[in-house]
Amino acid sequence: MTVTIDVAAFRRILGHYPTGVCAITATTPDGRPTGMIVGSFTSVSLDPLLVGFFPDRSSSTWPQIEATGHFCVNVLSDRQGVVCRALAAKGDAKFAEVDFHASKLGAPIIDGVLAWIDCELYSVQDAGDHLFVLGRVRDLDVHHEGDPLIFHKGGYSRVLPL
Numbered sequence: 001m002t003v004t005i006d007v008a009a010f011r012r013i014l015g016h017y018p019t020g021v022c023a024i025t026a027t028t029p030d031g032r033p034t035g036m037i038v039g040s041f042t043s044v045s046l047d048p049l050l051v052g053f054f055p056d057r058s059s060s061t062w063p064q065i066e067a068t069g070h071f072c073v074n075v076l077s078d079r080q081g082v083v084c085r086a087l088a089a090k091g092d093a094k095f096a097e098v099d100f101h102a103s104k105l106g107a108p109i110i111d112g113v114l115a116w117i118d119c120e121l122y123s124v125q126d127a128g129d130h131l132f133v134l135g136r137v138r139d140l141d142v143h144h145e146g147d148p149l150i151f152h153k154g155g156y157s158r159v160l161p162l
Contacts, residue, residue: 018152023074023087024053025100025108026065033095033108036061037088039151040130041073049137051117054130060090062131066121071135072107073117076149078158080112084149104139115142 025035040054051073055062065071076084087094100108103118110116119135126132150157 012154015153018150018157021076021084021149021151021156022053023076023083023110023113024055024065024071025074025087025110026068026071027102027106027108028064028068032092033100034061034064034092035074035087035094035108035110036065037084041075044134048122050122050134051119051137052132052134054127054132057129057131062133066124066133068107068121070105070107070118070120070138072103072105072109073119073135074108074110074113075115075117076110077112077114077144077146078149079146080110080149081156083110083112084156109143113143114146114148116140 019039020041022038022041023035024038025033027033036055036059038053038055042052044050044052083098086098099111103109105118107118117137118139119137122134122136124131124133147159150159
């Protein structure tokens, strides 16, 4: 049986499920910070400690991060829309207005994020028009208290308590 599903309908319907917004960061071999925004971050395993995310195959930033062999997941707060837009932009000036300090592995930890997870690249698997990246957790911490930035129904939102 062949099933045809409209891609726009697929995106609209799955957009009803909210996702957190994270910045994946690294420092290139020439010392330049680089990063990308993902809305597809998840905990994967407790033994070993693994996390995962799904960069688009067409990303020009992912190959730069992959080449370093490590990355930092920065969980953005609902007050970091400007940071999100800066890191989602094209080009090499993503960090021009973004304050950060280096993790133990050398990746940028963005000032003001809720939490950060420093990882070594564990594996990269094919996942259609995306890749499934697994990172082995090497260090992590809560950076600031607050609420996460959420992507929901095609836009950014925040958590509201019941």
